[in-house]
Amino acid sequence: MTATDHSSADDRTLVRAAQRGDMAAFEELVARHRDKIYARAYSMMRNEEEAVDLSQEAWVKGWQRLRQFQGEASFGTWMTRVVINLCLDQLRKQKRQRTESIEAMDEESGGVERQMPVVTSNPTAGLERAELRQRIDRALALLSHEHRTVLVLHEFEEMEYKEIARTMGCSIGTVMSRLFYARRKLAALLADLKKQD
Amino acid sequence: MDFDAQLKLQAFLDGELPEGEASKVADWLARDREAAALLEELRNTRGAMAGFEAGIQLPESREFFWSKVQREIQRRETPAPKSAPTPLLARLRRFLVPASALAVILVAGAVLIRPAGPFDHAHTAGIETALADAGAFTYHDYSAGATLVWLSYPADNEVADNDEAGTIE
Structure with a gap:
């Protein structure tokens, strides 16, 4: 398969070629999906350097486990799960090295999200795409990694509650509670950012 | 509104409720303005996040990133070189050098810490x-x-x- 063939081939064909050891085919797959894999790592880690390292590790693991890929999901989805698992491992390691965040303690001690006033007007209405992205970025950075992870898995990865619970190793109730808190906190943070303008 | 009701509202938004329960929540929303406002807030937040990741790009060029990935793949695929069998002399030397050093230390220690007594003379x-x-x-x-x-x-x-x-x- 030539370089031209690679750029015009679909993912399925490239995966089959890569499974036979064609590294050029794998390179094409990396080029196609690298932004998505990096974006997922960045959403979860909130650190550019870590996200680059973890996405690189995900591609190395992807190559090593390529024979296990049977094509039930798309290659992009499969690779996204690889990077998510790496990020979760990394976050668990980091969690062991630091104390619990204030947000997590709040959640455990009764849930401040229940008392937060409802944000009646949409704080992101009328914002340009770039401005909206910047605000979401700042607000996401203020969430604890447990809440951010649930939000990322639900909103970006479109996982169901039970799938998130399985991935994170917690109950469905915890997933629902964390998701609710994360959304309410995010709404409040976005409203605050709007007020600051 | 209690916490269970709030979570039910969220599950309704996420399509996680069975059909029967979903229609009950829909009826409740039609009657309860507070519940409707909360649902609207949750929906807005979800909407704001849509497409967020689409703008994030890997801050490295295609060639540079691939070269790192490729190098790491090749490094892991290269089997670690097996160590050649050690010749007998080298193995003996490995044992004798520390043993000799230990012996020298012991002799020097014995000479230095020999207690002063009738045999400890300044002159020979x-x-x-x-x-x-x-x-x-x-x-x-x-x-x-x-x-x-x-x-x-x-x-x-x-x-x-x-x-x-x-x-x-």
């Missing part, structure tokens, strides 16, 4: 005179580990001169 040799008998002399050579004793008979001291009984004829 010396001559002693026996007090009981002024006519007897002892010569010690510590380095050679030799002791030489000599006696002078008949004793030519004062006591012996006056004591006839002690004189050997």
Whole structure:
């Protein structure tokens, strides 16, 4: 398969070629999906350097486990799960090295999200795409990694509650509670950012 | 509104409720403005996040990133070189060098910490005179580990001169 063939081939064909050891085919797959894999790592880690390292590790693991890929999901989805698992491992390691965040303690001690006033007007209405992205970025950075992870898995990865619970190793109730808190906190943070303008 | 009701509202938004329950929540929303406002807030937040990741790009060029990935793949696929069998002499040397060093340390330690006593002399040799008998002399050579004793008979001291009984004829 030539370089031209690679750029015009679909993912399925490239995966089959890569499974036979064609590294050029794998390179094409990396080029196609690298932004998505990096974006997922960045959403979860909130650190550019870590996200680059973890996405690189995900591609190395992807190559090593390529024979296990049977094509039930798309290659992009499969690779996204690889990077998510790496990020979760990394976050668990980091969690062991630091104390619990204030947000997590709040959640455990009764849930401040229940008392937060409802944000009646949409704080992101009328914002340009770039401005909206910047605000979401700042607000996401203020969430604890447990809440951010649930939000990322639900909103970006479109996982169901039970799938998130399985991935994170917690109950469905915890997933629902964390998701609710994360959304309410995010709404409040976005409203605050709007007020600051 | 209690917490369970709030979570049910969220599950309704996420399509996680069974059909029967979902229609009950829809009826409740039509009657409860507070619940409707909360649902609207949750929906807005969800909407704001849509497409967020689409703007994030890997901050490295295609070539550079791929070169790192490729290098790491190749590094992991290259089997670690097996160590060649160690020759007998090298194995002996590996054992003898530390053993010799240990022996030197032990000998030096023994010499340095030897307790001061009758055998600890500044000089390696010396001559002693026996007090009981002024006519007897002892010569010690510590380095050679030799002791030489000599006696002078008949004793030519004062006591012996006056004591006839002690004189050997």
